[in-house]
Amino acid sequence: MHKIERLVNLVALLLESRRPLTLDEIRDKLGAYAQDSESARRMFERDKRELREAGIPIAVAGTDAWELEQGYLIPKKLYRPPDLNLTPAELAALRMAALAWEAGAGGRAAAAVPMVKLAMGSGVDVPSARPWITPRLVGGSEQVERLLPWVCDRREIQFAYRAPGRDPEERHVAPYALVHRHGAWYVVGRDLDRDGMRSFRLSRFEGVTALMHPAKEGPEFDVPEGFDARSTLPSSPGGESPTIRARVRARGDAANLLALRNPVGSREDLGNDEAILDVEVGDREAFLRLVLSQGEAVEVVEPHDLRVETRQRLSRLREVLP
Amino acid sequence: MSAGRQRLSRLLVLVPWVLAHDEPRVTEVCERFAISANELVADLELLFLCGVPGYGPGDLIDAGIEGGRVHISMAGYFAQPPPLTWKELTGLYVAGRALAAVPGGGEKEQLESALAKLEAALTEEDRAALRNLADRVTVDLETEHADAPHLEAIRDAIHTRTRLELEYSSEHRGSPTRRRVDPWFVFGALGHWYLAGYCHLAEGERVFRLDRMVSVHPTGESYQPPADLDPSGAAERLLRGPSGIRCVLDLSREAAWVAEYYPVKESRPLAGAGVRVELEAASLDWAVRLVFQLAPHAVPVQPPELVQAVRVGLDASLARYTGG
Numbered sequence: 001m002h003k004i005e006r007l008v009n010l011v012a013l014l015l016e017s018r019r020p021l022t023l024d025e026i027r028d029k030l031g032a033y034a035q036d037s038e039s040a041r042r043m044f045e046r047d048k049r050e051l052r053e054a055g056i057p058i059a060v061a062g063t064d065a066w067e068l069e070q071g072y073l074i075p076k077k078l079y080r081p082p083d084l085n086l087t088p089a090e091l092a093a094l095r096m097a098a099l100a101w102e103a104g105a106g107g108r109a110a111a112a113v114p115m116v117k118l119a120m121g122s123g124v125d126v127p128s129a130r131p132w133i134t135p136r137l138v139g140g141s142e143q144v145e146r147l148l149p150w151v152c153d154r155r156e157i158q159f160a161y162r163a164p165g166r167d168p169e170e171r172h173v174a175p176y177a178l179v180h181r182h183g184a185w186y187v188v189g190r191d192l193d194r195d196g197m198r199s200f201r202l203s204r205f206e207g208v209t210a211l212m213h214p215a216k217e218g219p220e221f222d223v224p225e226g227f228d229a230r231s232t233l234p235s236s237p238g239g240e241s242p243t244i245r246a247r248v249r250a251r252g253d254a255a256n257l258l259a260l261r262n263p264v265g266s267r268e269d270l271g272n273d274e275a276i277l278d279v280e281v282g283d284r285e286a287f288l289r290l291v292l293s294q295g296e297a298v299e300v301v302e303p304h305d306l307r308v309e310t311r312q313r314l315s316r317l318r319e320v321l322p
Numbered sequence: 323m324s325a326g327r328q329r330l331s332r333l334l335v336l337v338p339w340v341l342a343h344d345e346p347r348v349t350e351v352c353e354r355f356a357i358s359a360n361e362l363v364a365d366l367e368l369l370f371l372c373g374v375p376g377y378g379p380g381d382l383i384d385a386g387i388e389g390g391r392v393h394i395s396m397a398g399y400f401a402q403p404p405p406l407t408w409k410e411l412t413g414l415y416v417a418g419r420a421l422a423a424v425p426g427g428g429e430k431e432q433l434e435s436a437l438a439k440l441e442a443a444l445t446e447e448d449r450a451a452l453r454n455l456a457d458r459v460t461v462d463l464e465t466e467h468a469d470a471p472h473l474e475a476i477r478d479a480i481h482t483r484t485r486l487e488l489e490y491s492s493e494h495r496g497s498p499t500r501r502r503v504d505p506w507f508v509f510g511a512l513g514h515w516y517l518a519g520y521c522h523l524a525e526g527e528r529v530f531r532l533d534r535m536v537s538v539h540p541t542g543e544s545y546q547p548p549a550d551l552d553p554s555g556a557a558e559r560l561l562r563g564p565s566g567i568r569c570v571l572d573l574s575r576e577a578a579w580v581a582e583y584y585p586v587k588e589s590r591p592l593a594g595a596g597v598r599v600e601l602e603a604a605s606l607d608w609a610v611r612l613v614f615q616l617a618p619h620a621v622p623v624q625p626p627e628l629v630q631a632v633r634v635g636l637d638a639s640l641a642r643y644t645g646g
Contacts, residue, residue, distance in 0.1 A: 004330050008372045011334065015399045016374045054331050055407035080402040084439040093432035097418035108356035110328055114410035116335045116354065117403045120342065128353060130551065132480040133473075135421065135463050135510035139413055148412065151458045152451070180420075181462040182513030229460045256491045256498055260536060293615035296638040311643040316618035318636045322629060 006032040007047055011056055015079060020061040020071025048072070081121030088127050091119055096131040103136035137180055143202045144178065144185055151175045154219035156192065160206040168206050173198070174221040177229035188229045190221070199233045244281045247302040249274060254297035258290070276301070288313070331407075332357070333365060337383075337400040345391040363387065369394065412455055415440060420461035425473070463510060472538045473508070476517055480505050485543040486519075489536040498536055499523060504545040508532070520545075566602035569609045570624035573597050577619035580612070598623070610635060 009030055014021065023044055027033045033040040048058055057078040063071040086094070098111035112126075119126040138144075150157055157175055160168040172192040179186045185202040250258055255275045259267055268276045281287040284306075291298050291310060300307045336355060340346060352362055366385040373382035373396065383397045415437060422433040441449055479486050486505050491498040501523035508517050514531050521528040568587075573580055575595040580586075588600040603609035610631050613620050622628045 002368065002371070004326060004333070005368055005371050007330055008333060008369070009374075012372065012374045012397075012399055050327065050330075053407070054327060054334070055404045055410070056334075057405065079404055081405055082443045084436075084443055086436060086439060087432075089432045090436035090439070093421075093429040094414055094418060094436050096429060097414050097421055097433065100421060101413040101417035109332065112355045113328075113331045113335050114406055114414060116339050117406055117410075120338060120403055126354065130507065132477055133421075133424075133508040133510075135417075135424075137417055137420070137461060139416060145409060148455065148459070152455045177458050177460055179460045179462070183511055230462065253491055253498060256536065257534065260491060260534065289615040292617050293611040295610070295614050295635045296642060299642040307643070311640070313617040314636055314639050314643070317613075317621070318633075318640065320618065320621055321633055321636070322623075 006030065007051060010047060011051065011074065014058065014072055014074040015076065017073050020059075020063050020073045022063055022069050022071045026072065081117040083121045083123070084118065086118060086122040086124065088124055091115065091122070091124065092127040092129065092131070094118065095127060096133065099131055100135045100137045101139040103134060103138050136183065138185075139180070141185075141202075143205065147175065147178060147187065147202075151178050151187070154221055154223070156220050157187075159200075161200055162204045162206050171200065173200065176223045176227055179229045179233055181233060186233055188232045197232050244284065244303065244306075246279050246281050246287065246300065246306055248277050248279065248291065248298055248300050250277055250294070250298045251275075252297065254294040257294070258298065329365070333369065334400070335403040336365060337369065337394055337397050338403045340392050340394045341397065341401055345393050348387060348390055348392055351392050362392070366392065366394075369397075373397075374399065411440065412452065415452055416456060416459050416461060419456060420463050424463050472532050472535050473515070475538045475540065476505055476508060476532075479540050480507065482540075483544050483547065485541045485545050487539045487541050488530060489538075490530055491534050491536050502541060502543075503528070503530070504547065506547050506551055566604070567606055567609065567625065567628075568600060569603050569622070569628055570598065570600050571613065572621045572623055573599060573616070574619045577616045580616065580620065584612075606631060614639075 009032065010026070013026065013029055021029070023041060026044065027040055033043050051058060057074060058072055059075055059078075060070055060072055063069045095111070095115050098115055099107065102108070102110040115126050147157070154174070156172065158170065158172045161171045162168040173187065173189045174192060175187045175189040177188045179188055179199070187200045187202065189198070189200075190196070191198040248258060249270075252273045255267075255277060258277050258279060266278045270276060279287075288306070288310065291300060292313065300310045332355060336351070339354065340351065343350075348359055348362060351357075352359055355362075357365075366387065369383050369385040371382070381396075383394065385392075385394045385397075387393075418433050418437050422430045422437070441452065444452065476486070478484070486503050488501055488503050489498050490501060501521055503517070503522065504520040505517055506519045508515055510516070514533060516529045516531055517535075518527065518529050520526070521530075571580075572592060573596055578595075578597050581589050581597055581599050584601055586599045586601045590598055592598050603612070606627060609622070609628050613622050613628070613632050614635065622632050
């Protein structure tokens with residue numbers, strides 16, 4: 001028998017029954033579990049766990065007044081979605097959230113399930129209009145799903161981490177928070193071996209993360225008062241630095257692009273499609289990348305060190321070019 | 323989520339939905355659950371084998387398709403879908419809060435009232451757990467650039483199906499272009515907001531980064547969006563670009579992040595700490611800009627046109643700095 005078929009039948013059986021059924025009765029009626037009673041029990045426990053993860057409320061109760069034997073059933077009054085009295089507009093807004101969370105392959109199908117539950121619970125239909133905006137959070141990914149409970153319960157984690165261009169290293173971390181920024185997920189927390197705050201990009205995790213003290217109960221660390229995940233994370237893949245003012249000479253579209261990124265800066269047109277722009281630079285690395293990406297259309301005039309660095313980067317590339 | 327678990331979750335919701343909708347059309351069911359007709363047929367075939375055990379006649383679920391309509395019967399115990407799972411609830415809650423914080427996002431009010439209703443239905447203990455979780459998960463949506471002014475105008479245009487005129491400053495050489503665009507949807511990717519739509523200048527589907535729009539104006543003309551638009555699939559397809567130029571780059575450690583930032587087809591470590599990657603560029607121009615912005619940490623290897631274009635560009639750039 002197909003496994004999903006067995007699970008659907010088990011739900012149907014436990015929903016339809018008016019009294020708790022013992023495992024022997026379930027085995028007897030379902031005819032789907034192994035002959036050997038020990039492996040049948042293991043199989044049933046796995047099924048039970050899987051159904052509970054799928055939100056099925058399986059209750060355990062004594063089968064008679066003396067409670068000599070335990071039985072299982074699904075109370076009908078618990079097997080229903082909540083009636084939240086949601087309006088169609090609220091459902092449409094939640095649908096945007098569901099689609100953002102489940103973005104990625106098969107995302108729309110995964111997002112449909114909670115939406116139909118909520119809509120049926122509220123007695124309205126799911127709006128079918130496509131949302132006009134979809135951020136891609138990809139929060140329904142296996143990694144985020146695994147890490148979430150550990151971050152919430154404040155459990156220490158260990159994992160192999162592959163920083164770009166390096167061999168994987170074993171890390172031990174007290175995860176303070178999960179952060180989504182620039183289209184990627186990060187764990188921010190205290191690196192227990194280096195005793196410092198670090199951020200780790202989930203796409204660089206290798207192998208599975210694991211609890212270090214599976215037997216311990218309760219939180220294993222405290223998150224310091226005033227901890228701010230946003231400020232711990234570098235603002236761009238390169239790094240961060242204090243704000244400086246820069247003057248650039250730029251041509252045509254590149255000048256417009258720079259002005260667009262720095263709406264507060266001043267601009268002096270030189271004619272001949274060239275302009276001198278004063279811009280605020282919050283992130284030196286990001287600014288350099290932007291300037292460099294424009295090639296000969298942009299020249300850094302000031303400050304001197306930024307001009308020198310731009311020139312050096314260009315000439316170093318020129319030297320290694322075949 | 324594993325495919326098996328997702329299928330089980332879907333089946334337990336699909337049956338009550340079909341039961342409540344009195345033989346809905348196949349297309350309707352597929353649209354609602356975002357599955358193909360083949361997947362629906364496979365689901366119904368599986369259901370046909372299920373039922374309350376005893377397995378006498380009348381115990382099994384009857385499920386099938388007739389005349390383009392889906393019918394399911396003998397499944398009265400599945401009249402209700404199961405409760406919301408904790409994972410579903412937390413996903414909606416975290417994503418909902420993040421969306422409500424997007425300036426110009428528009429649905430703030432509806433999201434906030436919906437989330438309040440979700441919270442109110444929980445036990446005190448669950449509510450505390452949900453708030454704890456929301457404190458532990460920070461979602462920064464693509465808001466740090468000066469995108470927000472355009473979001474509202476674009477949202478209105480999508481809702482009213484109004485063609486837009488964009489003044490768009492791409493990173494290509496030349497002056498900003500004016501183009502008329504039928505706006506389909508906005509998506510976030512790689513830290514930016516993008517508008518996907520039909521561009522009348524390019525005569526094809528295009529994506530536009532919101533922070534490169536100089537101005538956005540509704541034209542007053544209306545348009546019909548394509549009927550079979552799938553935002554999640556389209557976003558990925560459009561980001562990859564219309565045509566691909568295979569490029570090989572040697573990245574040193576400082577630029578190795580590129581390998582996880584852009585869709586890289588192949589990547590293998592080089593002697594030292596570097597990595598050689600193969601990626602598909604939408605245009606030669608895009609590849610040149612990528613190499614330039616990473617200078618000197620990305621060395622172009624293939625194709626020869628790329629190496630040549632970078633060399634010419636570098637000489638022109640360096641000429642600007644000959645004075646020191």
